[in-house]
Ligand SMILES: O=C(O)CCC(=O)C(=O)O
């Protein structure tokens with residue numbers, strides 16, 4: 001929800017990391033929430049991945065285009081069946097967000113946006129500090145927030161610890177990180193339960209969509 005008549009403009013959180021508050025209006029938020037529900041019913045569904053050390057992620061996740069699990073992409077689901085396709089609407093959204101953040105779309109010869117990961121956070125879920133490092137392409141990651149507000153922690157490329165900045169991401173916000181910020185550590189320490197306008201289509205919890213270019217053939 002925006003509490004002013006005009007949403008604030010882009011905010012540079014770190015060089016290459018741009019927060020676009022209030023980027024998607026309620027109609028577009030509802031449309032994306034509805035699409036997430038549809039994608040969640042496709043083969044693969046939403047899964048809590050097992051981590052290499054044995055724990056499980058608290059976030060439920062689904063993959064479109066390529067299947068991601070800690071820490072690699074595969075062409076097929078673990079069952080051996082095809083990964084649901086990458087929706088063109090998300091490629092359009094990613095290019096639109098990159099243009100809004102940096103003033104120009106990705107260069108014509110750049111690898112295409114071809115992967116989306118959808119994360120669902122219940123009010124207690126969180127995501128530890130990590131880098132998005134399995135992509136071979138350097139195109140910016142475009143991250144969309146829907147539902148409850150979260151605290152998003154955006155750090156540095158060297159360590160999981162300080163310096164970092166905590167930013168509240170609300171339903172309809174877009175966050176783009178590329179260039180010098182592309183491999184920075186980031187995470188979600190907290191969800192603020194009940195913070196969303198129910199008109200966004202999600203009564204409880206938070207959905208996040210990250211759109212990426214894998215650079216994989
Ligand atoms: O939920 C978020 O805002 C971040 C998600 C994320 O970092 C990821 O999926 O790699």
Ligand SMILES: [Fe+2]
Nearest residue numbers: 130131132186
């Ligand atoms: Fe990430």
